[in-house]
Amino acid sequence: MNTKKAKYYYRAVIVICLCFFIVGMGLTLYMMQRNKEQSITYFKDSVWSVDSSLTNLINSNIETLDGVALTIGEIEVTDLSHLLPVIREINDRNAFYRMGFIHNDGKGDMVDMDGTIHRGIDFSEEPFYQQAMGGESAFSRTVMDTYSDNYLNYYGVPVVIQGETVGVLAAADRTERLRNILDSSVYSRGGFANLIDKEGTYIIRSAKSDDITDLKDLGKFRESQLETIYKDLEAGREVFVEYKDNGEWSWAVCLPLGMNDWFVLGIVEEHQMNAAYYSIMGTIALVAAAMIIFMILIYGMNQMQRRNERRLEKLAYQDPLLEMNNxxxxxxxxxxxxxxxxxxxxxxxxxxxxxxxxxxxxxxxxxxxxxxxxxxxxxxxxxxxxxxxxxxxxxxxxxxxxxxxxxxxxxxxxxxxxxxxxxxxxxxxxxxxxxxxxxxxxxxxxxxxxxxxxxxxxxxxxxxxxxxxxxxxxxxxxxxxxxxLRENELEARMKSALEAGEFKVFIQPKTATLENNRIAGGEVLVRWVIPGQGMISPGEFIPLFEKNGFIVPLDRFMFESACAWLKDYLDEGGRPIRIAVNVSRLGIFQEDFLDFYADTKSHYGIPDGMLELEFTESLAIEDNALLGRRARELQERGFICSLDDFGAGYSSLNTLKDLPIDVLKLDMMFFRRETDVRRARIIVANIIHLAKELDIRIVAEGVEKPDQVEFLRESACDVIQGFVFERPIPSEEFRELLRKDPTGEWGAGFKKKQV
Structure with a gap:
């Protein structure tokens, strides 16, 4: 190759290299700009995700309070003691730090999650209270709790009774819950979020944020830039800005929260978004003469961008454990x-x-x-x-x-x-x-x-x-x-109903069939009578109380009422009878179970052998050892222990073998579940015989037919309880029934027409 050709050749190579370099740099800058735009979009989407999480949490809490406020408005109850059951139920699901009711004078009664009650707190000057009294749901700025070291945010919703706003249902939540959302990364390599108002003042600051209180202190801004930012904030518009902080470029985006004119301020350092592309520029400069390497780098850059997209989507939309959509x-x-x-x-x-x-x-x-x-x-x-x-x-x-x-x-x-x-x-x-x-x-x-x-x-x-x-x-x-809704209504009323005496003592007589139909005693049963509404079926409220735990205080109320009735009856000269009281499954698991029942019996001076505690067969199956231990302890203190509902569930002879019970209550549902009455009677007769051999007294409950009475008498059943003789009646009517024949020798005269 001659010099002239070589010169042209090298010039061509140089021109080609320069063109390649220029085109390569142009493409690189284009891709960087495109990536920057996409990264900004993804960055905004991430901040929107934080915004949505905050909004969902706040709206969810407000919706919960709205529902409770509606119920309060319907039942027209605003006293804190009456609202405590509802508040505790809501706290179990939402974990509010504090809840309560603020009256229209601005004074509120609040209760903490641990049960601490604060009365007479003055909320009258609080904006959230004023907003809620104006008929709008409200959410407060962060405040320092005067009763603890916690920072709190208050929710408030109006409570309307008969068209009039009578107060505000309020709940406080730890600011930490909102801060945890703000602290979550808003991009795969970093970033965080703060909550600000339209003046740029910080409301909640992320733990990752600098110790500043205003948007303008983020970095160096031009006056015109700040003027535009605050104008957009005032108008409720989205704001995106690039700024320098300590010589480093960062991005910030403000997105409206949709509440209180507040914004979510997301911040991320620009180099965290574009770090890979600075190295690409240096690489392209070194391999400007190599087309293949250049293409590989372009391909690598494209793949990196896709990985960033996938990583961001994974962060925002994927379940971290199951690796599927959240x-x-x-x-x-x-x-x-x-x-x-x-x-x-x-x-x-x-x-x-x-x-x-x-x-x-x-x-x-x-x-x-x-x-x-x-x-x-x-x-x-x-x-x-x-x-x-x-x-x-x-x-x-x-x-x-x-x-x-x-x-x-x-x-x-x-x-x-x-x-x-x-x-x-x-x-x-x-x-x-x-x-x-x-x-x-x-x-x-x-x-x-x-x-x-x-x-x-x-x-x-x-x-x-x-x-x-x-x-x-x-x-x-x-x-x-x-x-x-009915359960919520009953739960809201149950404590006040107990205090108001709406739970009534009914007693169903028990008849000693082998003693000429003598009344041997009765079983205490609860009935809920609401003034103006009538009686609520035990089948409606007993399962609810067993589920929410209120069955324990109700059981104890009924037991103490039975003791008081029995004491008055004996003081009037009544003959000795045995009164049976039910004990729930939850009650027997209480630490003070034995002390309460024994102390109450002693307090009313009830003689031994006159109080019978009935436990269900299901409890015997569930925890045979505990029931056996409790039965022995109760017997030592003069109680009679009875096993209720035998034959209604999965009865087992092991129950009779292992439990030191005094009385076995045979459920006559046994007959109604069998098509062959003869076989059923054989089984019942043998159960009675077996119980006699074990020195266990037999009570047949749920007896409704005269022929069943005759069969049970022939089978030597000790006591019959059922509608065939008498339904549960108020305790005073039961007392009058006993007064009609003080000796109890009713003979054929007691319910003769049914027997």
Whole structure:
């Protein structure tokens, strides 16, 4: 190659290299700019995610308070002592730090989660109180709690009674809960968020933030820049700004919270978003003459961008344990899915594992996490095209299923239950895995609601059967809604009802069939009589009280009332009779159980052998050892111990063998469950004979027919209790019944026409 050609050749190479370099730099700058725009978009989306989390938490708490405020307005009760049961129920679900009621004079009575009550707190100058009294739901700025070292934010909703705002239902939440959301990373490599008002003043500062109190102190801003920022904040518009802080560029975005003219301020350092591209520029400069390397770098840059996108999406929309869509993504996908469908019947379901906390404690949290993964795989296996689900929190799952009839949903649930029954545990251990589920069914286009509304209804249906032993699925209905509202009403009233004496003592007589139908005693039964409303069935409130724990004070009230009645009866010269009182399963587990019953008996001076405590057969099956120990201790203190409902459940001869009981109550439901009366009578007669051999007294309860009385008398049954002789009657009527024949020798004269 001659010099002239070489010169042209090298010039061409130089021109090509320069062109390559210029094109490469241009492409690099273009990609960096494009990536920056996308990163800004992703950054804003991340801050929106924080914004949504804050909004959802605040709105959820306000919705909860709105519901309670509506109930308060309906029952027209504002006294703190009457509201305590409702407040404790709400605290169990929402974990408010403090709740209470602020009267229209600005003075509020509040109760902490630990039960501490603060009365007469002055809220009259608090903006959230004034806003709520104006008829709007309100959320306060951060305040320092005067009773602790906590920072709090108050919620307030108006309570309206008969069209008039009578006060504010208020709840305080630790600022720490909101700060935890703000502290979460708003980008894969860093970032955080603060809460500010439209003046730029900090309301809640992230732990990662500098110790500043105003937006303008973030970094160096031009006056015109600050003027534009505050103008946009005042107008409630989104704000994005780049600024320098200690020589480093950072990004900040302000997004409206939709409440109190507040904004979520997200901050991230720019180099955290674009660090990879600075190295790419140096690399391209070194390999400017190599087209292949250049293309590889471009490809690598593109892949890095995609990884950043995936990483950001994972942070915002993926369950960290199950590596599937979280509830936020699920909600978004569900909205799109329902829009795409040319209406199909859709069921929103909500479910969780019964006693999953015990599962974790038994097998360890690692095993619990593995089970949740297997549960997700099982749900995926049983899902059809177009259906989706996610884990909401802990062991709580939600999802959507399409169906032709509700029977399809039951079949699907039964398949799920069957697979759970065959779930393999560890080292041969066993644990009954039960998935309790509730369905909200959209049978028509009009039934489709928002995701949150369908979620709440499905959860309401699941809650209605959560405590049931045999029924583990339920469909939302208006009846369920009314039942839960009724339960809330009863729970709100139960404590005041006990104090007001609305729980009445009824006694059902017991007849000694082998002593010429002599009245041998009676069983104390509770009846709830509300003035102006009448009597509430025990079947309505007893299961509710057993579930919420109020059965314990009710049991004790009934026992003390029985002691007081028996003392008055004996003081009037009444002959000795035996009075039986029921003891709930929850009551026997109380630490002071024995002391209370023994001390009360002693206080009223009741002689030994006249008070009989009845325990259910289900308790004997559940904890035979505890019941046996309690029975011996009670017998030492002069009580008679009775086993109730024998024959109504899974009766076992081991119960009679192991328990030192004095009385066995035979449930006549035994007859109504059998088609062969002759076989039933043989079994009953032999149970009575067996009890006699064990020196156990027999009481047949629920006896309604005269022929049953004759059979039981012939079988040597000691006592009969049932409608065939007398229904439960008020305690005073029972006293009058005893006064008619003080000796108790009723003979054939007592209810002769029925016997």
């Amino acid at each position: 509830f936020v993504r699920f909600s978004m996908d569900l909205k799109e899915s329902l829009k795409r469908e040319n209406f199909r019947k859709a069921a929103f379901w909500y479910g969780d594992i019964d006693d999953f906390k015990i599962f974790n404690e038994t097998f360890g949290y690692e095993a619990g996490d593995q089970f949740l993964k297997n549960m997700a795989e099982l749900l995926t296996e049983l899902s059809e095209d177009g259906e989706t689900f996610c884990r909401e929190t802990a062991d709580h799952f939600v999802g959507i299923r399409y169906y032709e009839s509700r029977e399809d949903l039951i079949v699907w649930y039964q398949k799920l239950t069957e697979k759970l029954e065959h779930y393999a545990l560890f080292d041969g251990d066993s644990f009954r895995l039960v998935f309790s589920i509730g369905f909200y069914c959209a049978d028509t286009q009009e039934d489709l609601l928002t995701v949150n509304e369908m979620y709440n209804r499905a959860k309401m249906a699941q809650k209605s059967i959560k405590q049931e032993k045999n029924i583990k699925y339920a469909f939302y209905s208006e009846a369920i809604r009314k039942t839960l």
